[in-house]
Amino acid sequence: MIDEPIVPDMNWPITPPLAESLKDMFDLWVFLDGRMVKGADASVSVWDHGLLYGDGIYEGIRVYGGRIFKLEAHLARLFDSARAIQLAMPLTPEQFAGAIIATLRANNLKDAHIRPVVTRGPGKPGLDPRRTIRSSVMILASAAPPTFGDKPVRLLTAAIRRKAPLSIDGRIKSLNYLDNIMAKLQSNAFGADDALMLDPSGFVVEATASNIFLVKNGKLMTPALTAALPGITRQVVMELSVKRFGAVFEQSVSLSDLYTADEVFIAGTASEIVAVGEIDGRIIADGKTGLITADLQKDYKELVRTSGNLVFDS
Numbered sequence: 247m248i249d250e251p252i253v254p255d256m257n258w259p260i261t262p263p264l265a266e267s268l269k270d271m272f273d274l275w276v277f278l279d280g281r282m283v284k285g286a287d288a289s290v291s292v293w294d295h296g297l298l299y300g301d302g303i304y305e306g307i308r309v310y311g312g313r314i315f316k317l318e319a320h321l322a323r324l325f326d327s328a329r330a331i332q333l334a335m336p337l338t339p340e341q342f343a344g345a346i347i348a349t350l351r352a353n354n355l356k357d358a359h360i361r362p363v364v365t366r367g368p369g370k371p372g373l374d375p376r377r378t379i380r381s382s383v384m385i386l387a388s389a390a391p392p393t394f395g396d397k398p399v400r401l402l403t404a405a406i407r408r409k410a411p412l413s414i415d416g417r418i419k420s421l422n423y424l425d426n427i428m429a430k431l432q433s434n435a436f437g438a439d440d441a442l443m444l445d446p447s448g449f450v451v452e453a454t455a456s457n458i459f460l461v462k463n464g465k466l467m468t469p470a471l472t473a474a475l476p477g478i479t480r481q482v483v484m485e486l487s488v489k490r491f492g493a494v495f496e497q498s499v500s501l502s503d504l505y506t507a508d509e510v511f512i513a514g515t516a517s518e519i520v521a522v523g524e525i526d527g528r529i530i531a532d533g534k535t536g537l538i539t540a541d542l543q544k545d546y547k548e549l550v551r552t553s554g555n556l557v558f559d560s
């Protein structure tokens with residue numbers, strides 16, 4: 247161990263609000279390879295291929311009032327992502343569910359966002375997964391309000407395209423989010439809340455971490471799953487819509503469809519359902535949350551409150 251810093255000025259300051267929120271994270275228990283570890287000590291190896299190459303997968307799940315929403319669907323997607331990249335899962339789905347519940351209980355978190363991550367694990371540098379020793383599993387859970395709050399958001403169409411299925415299939419929820427991060431950087435630069443991503447042909451795919459819907463003349467539509475992640479919230483919205491308004495049409499969606507829509511909203515675990523009030527500087531309809539969007543928000547809130555098993559002893 248070398249005690250003296252090699253480059254002293256690399257110890258750059260972090261902004262005070264971020265430092266505060268990091269302190270909270272450090273106090274939380276994290277599930278790390280079979281053990282509960284305090285956030286401050288929960289570190290992965292610098293040799294981990296998840297870090298070195300983005301070789302890994304993850305999920306984003308929410309718990310509401312002690313009920314995990316759509317846990318089975320999230321685990322099914324996680325295990326499908328693992329199979330798609332031939333990643334050995336060291337836990338069964340049942341053990342994984344148990345580890346998620348244990349993480350929530352350890353932190354007494356009844357309303358939170360849960361992030362299970364499985365990486366290819368530590369190994370020798372080199373892309374070949376056979377250079378790794380074993381997969382690594384971590385489960386992070388923390389309180390997190392909906393990403394954008396409940397007011398309509400402003401989207402900006404990103405220059406960078408969602409490349410699936412030409413390259414990584416959109417069905418794989420992998421640790422490779424740099425495309426979406428590039429899109430986010432662009433929307434940040436223009437003061438928008440999030441970026442809208444197109445496929446290589448120019449059709450609308452999704453926002454950076456949520457699926458997108460539009461309403462025109464009472465008809466609900468969403469881009470077909472050619473390049474988008476098959477969102478669990480997307481599926482729930484489709485089921486809720488069938489009950490209330492009839493079928494949702496999965497089809498090609500162009501930017502003009504969105505610009506001329508009566509309502510547009512995004513849907514995802516982290517953001518939940520939130521109206522889109524503006525895209526590329528154009529106000530969508532009157533810029534407010536539309537009636538169908540509001541009904542779906544209400545139904546969604548009710549569903550997350552009541553579905554799923556309670557994982558806490560009352």
Ligand SMILES: Cc1ncc(COP(=O)(O)O)c(C=O)c1O
Nearest residue numbers: 455456457475477478479514515
């Ligand atoms: C690229 C992308 N699209 C859509 C979604 C929404 O999926 P879900 O509703 O399962 O959270 C996510 C979620 O993280 C995502 O990363």
